[in-house]
Amino acid sequence: MDQNRVQAALADLPLGAIRFFSRVSSTNDEAARWIDEGAPDLSLVVADEQTEGRGREGRVWYSLPDASLAISIILYPLEKGAYVVPRLTALGALAVKDSLYKDFGLHAQIKWPNDVLVNRRKVAGVLVEAHWIGDQLSALILGIGINIKPAAVMIFQRDESMYHFPATCVEEALDRPIERLDLLHGVMAELVRWRKRISSPEFLQSWEASLAFRGEPVQIISHRGGNELTAGSKEDPPVVNEGRILGLSTDGSLRLRQNSGEVTMVRFGEVRLRPTAAGVGDR
Ligand code: BTN
Numbered sequence: 001m002d003q004n005r006v007q008a009a010l011a012d013l014p015l016g017a018i019r020f021f022s023r024v025s026s027t028n029d030e031a032a033r034w035i036d037e038g039a040p041d042l043s044l045v046v047a048d049e050q051t052e053g054r055g056r057e058g059r060v061w062y063s064l065p066d067a068s069l070a071i072s073i074i075l076y077p078l079e080k081g082a083y084v085v086p087r088l089t090a091l092g093a094l095a096v097k098d099s100l101y102k103d104f105g106l107h108a109q110i111k112w113p114n115d116v117l118v119n120r121r122k123v124a125g126v127l128v129e130a131h132w133i134g135d136q137l138s139a140l141i142l143g144i145g146i147n148i149k150p151a152a153v154m155i156f157q158r159d160e161s162m163y164h165f166p167a168t169c170v171e172e173a174l175d176r177p178i179e180r181l182d183l184l185h186g187v188m189a190e191l192v193r194w195r196k197r198i199s200s201p202e203f204l205q206s207w208e209a210s211l212a213f214r215g216e217p218v219q220i221i222s223h224r225g226g227n228e229l230t231a232g233s234k235e236d237p238p239v240v241n242e243g244r245i246l247g248l249s250t251d252g253s254l255r256l257r258q259n260s261g262e263v264t265m266v267r268f269g270e271v272r273l274r275p276t277a278a279g280v281g282d283r
Helices: 003-009 027-036 085-104 150-158 170-174 180-195 201-209
Strands: 018-024 043-050 068-075 108-111 115-118 121-133 136-147 217-223 238-248 254-258 263-266 271-275
Touching: 003 018, 003 180, 018 027, 027 043, 027 068, 027 121, 027 136, 068 180, 085 108, 085 115, 085 121, 085 136, 085 170, 085 180, 085 201, 136 180, 150 170, 201 238, 217 254, 238 263
Parallel strands: 018 043
Antiparallel strands: 043 068, 068 136, 108 115, 115 121, 121 136, 217 238, 217 271, 238 254, 254 263
């Protein structure tokens, strides 16, 4: 990949501008700098390698040269209320999921709130970060990391503390090599398509229909006080809910039937979901 190839591959899409880097600390950091310089809406940062990539809950996210796809998209809130973090996270996850299916025939699911799974293993993660000017929300940065080659998975497995869910990569799932630019094109095309309908009932329905572990026994660990823009303090005792996923409510909260029979809403935030069925587990 290089600037020219990325630009040529995405030329048919109505994006803002594109910046390619062979190596960055984090594409989300580059995106934040670019917003300060006046990046247009729907601008894209692509990196071949990240040295300080971030995941949710303060975790490291590895992106290796040639083996991963690390991108950040700059989005300015066009419609009041529509650009809340849960929907934007879903926008990224749906774009990856739909591209994997349409362009590669792979069935993926979304592990609420932010992971994309293939064969019940994590293939991609989404991290939305808000960019503020003073106390005004100026833009949102939608970061997406996708494991493409086995090397991308192996590096997660080397660092057990960071490896909290079984991982896979696109090439392992397909059993063949892919051209990363094809997937990048597919993801960006789906993102542009879904963004126009981000507030629609159809968006929510599609997100809900994509949920992994629906109807299965799950455990959800959340930190009190967290919301979609501010994480709950790590000092707060975690709240553990066990039950079965029913679906989503309109704000992107997860509807869970607890083992007691009570239906509860789990808010988006510092939340970790894991199936409790034997054989698949969080780590
Ligand atoms: C997660 O699963 O915890 C989210 C991972 C998000 C990783 C992507 S890679 C591109 C962008 N830049 C980052 O530093 N993180 C996101």
